[in-house]
Amino acid sequence: MRKGDTQEIRRLNRRAILGYLRKGPLTRADLSRLTGLAKSAVSRLVDELLQEGLLEEGASTSPPLGRPGTLLHLRPRARFALGAELGVEGTVLLALDWRGEVLWAKEWRHPREVGPKERLERLLAEVWPHVPGPLGLGFTLPGVVVEDRLLLAPNLGWRGLDLKPLLQEFPLPVAAENDAKASALSEVFFHGEANLAYLVLSTGLGVGVVAEGRLLRGAGGAAGEVGHWLGQGGKTCACGRRGCLETELGLGNLLAHHQALGGQAEDLEALLRQAKEGEAKALEAIRHLGEALGRFLANLAVAYDPALVVVGGKAAELFPYLEAPLRQSLRTHAFLEAHRDLPVRPSVYGHLAPAVGGASLFLARFFELGGLWAERPRRNGGRYEEVAFGDRRGLGA
Numbered sequence: 001m002r003k004g005d006t007q008e009i010r011r012l013n014r015r016a017i018l019g020y021l022r023k024g025p026l027t028r029a030d031l032s033r034l035t036g037l038a039k040s041a042v043s044r045l046v047d048e049l050l051q052e053g054l055l056e057e058g059a060s061t062s063p064p065l066g067r068p069g070t071l072l073h074l075r076p077r078a079r080f081a082l083g084a085e086l087g088v089e090g091t092v093l094l095a096l097d098w099r100g101e102v103l104w105a106k107e108w109r110h111p112r113e114v115g116p117k118e119r120l121e122r123l124l125a126e127v128w129p130h131v132p133g134p135l136g137l138g139f140t141l142p143g144v145v146v147e148d149r150l151l152l153a154p155n156l157g158w159r160g161l162d163l164k165p166l167l168q169e170f171p172l173p174v175a176a177e178n179d180a181k182a183s184a185l186s187e188v189f190f191h192g193e194a195n196l197a198y199l200v201l202s203t204g205l206g207v208g209v210v211a212e213g214r215l216l217r218g219a220g221g222a223a224g225e226v227g228h229w230l231g232q233g234g235k236t237c238a239c240g241r242r243g244c245l246e247t248e249l250g251l252g253n254l255l256a257h258h259q260a261l262g263g264q265a266e267d268l269e270a271l272l273r274q275a276k277e278g279e280a281k282a283l284e285a286i287r288h289l290g291e292a293l294g295r296f297l298a299n300l301a302v303a304y305d306p307a308l309v310v311v312g313g314k315a316a317e318l319f320p321y322l323e324a325p326l327r328q329s330l331r332t333h334a335f336l337e338a339h340r341d342l343p344v345r346p347s348v349y350g351h352l353a354p355a356v357g358g359a360s361l362f363l364a365r366f367f368e369l370g371g372l373w374a375e376r377p378r379r380n381g382g383r384y385e386e387v388a389f390g391d392r393r394g395l396g397a
């Protein structure tokens with residue numbers, strides 16, 4: 001057997017062991033049974049992973065049959081990655097433990113006119129004190145991202161941007177991704193979802209669609225930019241055209257509608273506060289949005305037929321008030337019987353979800369490589385989505 005083959009088998013076996021342990025603590029005997037590897041091989045690999053500080057030994061089990069064993073689990077905080085969201089109003093930066101725990105998060109705002117160079121310089125300054133340590137930094141943008149290029153982000157007013165020169169100074173591996181696509185990938189990574197639409201609704205609207213285990217990108221990376229679906233409306237969109245769906249469903253329009261009803265809220269936080277206090281106009285504006293979102297989900301259901309819709313972005317925080325009108329509207333407008341009760345839930349990470357998605361790009365790659373992470377990014381495999389979807393067993397799916 002060639003040396004390369006031995007290395008590859010070692011990676012696959014380590015990946016299988018880490019993948020099973022992601023689901024919960026197991027003994028060496030459990031791992032041998034689940035992976036089909038000989039007990040001696042499992043012991044050798046487990047020793048290796050213990051020495052690297054990736055695993056920890058916990059309590060002993062005493063099963064009714066067989067010998068007692070020691071439970072192994074992934075050591076908390078053994079590895080982590082940084083994730084960032086460059087959003088319309090501001091930036092979120094966080095560190096995500098390999099088990100999915102947000103270790104810390106930091107947010108800062110920007111005036112709208114601040115350009116990409118200045119925003120990435122600030123991000124670099126914030127990242128610098130945390131290096132070395134993280135596996136990498138995955139950051140998201142609200143626009144069409146293809147490899148290291150941002151083609152268009154209407155709500156930022158950025159277009160045709162080569163990110164590479166802006167990222168050269170970063171002292172760790174960096175990857176850029178669309179916010180909705182990164183969020184959808186994180187659902188695959190954490191929950192093994194194979195058919196899912198991840199809706200990012202804040203100022204803008206986009207979806208990340210995973211269909212039969214693959215992230216949809218389309219020919220030019222624009223698949224999922226449904227906020228720019230043309231409708232009958234006459235409002236001008238940030239992209240310069242009239243009638244985009246985002247001008248109706250975007251949360252800027254929610255505030256405008258609330259004002260038109262005679263309400264007063266300077267921003268979404270204020271509107272949410274008023275909804276919590278039961279202010280009638282705030283609840284009415286949100287109900288109206290929920291009804292429109294229900295119709296939109298009925299459309300998404302015939303376009304992509306997801307098994308689950310996750311609502312992220314700022315809308316995740318409005319979800320308790322959006323939910324009832326949204327479900328009612330979906331039930332009324334669904335095309336198929338099966339779509340009437342399409343599961344819809346808010347993101348568990350709330351507005352941190354895109355940054356979590358960014359960090360999970362690197363965590364998924366780490367697991368895929370069986371924890372055999374090289375410090376030099378070129379040695380860490382191909383493009384991350386190939387890694388994330390290459391073999392679903394590696395993701396514990």
Ligand SMILES: [Zn+2]
Binds near residue numbers: 154227237240244246
């Ligand atoms: Zn548009």
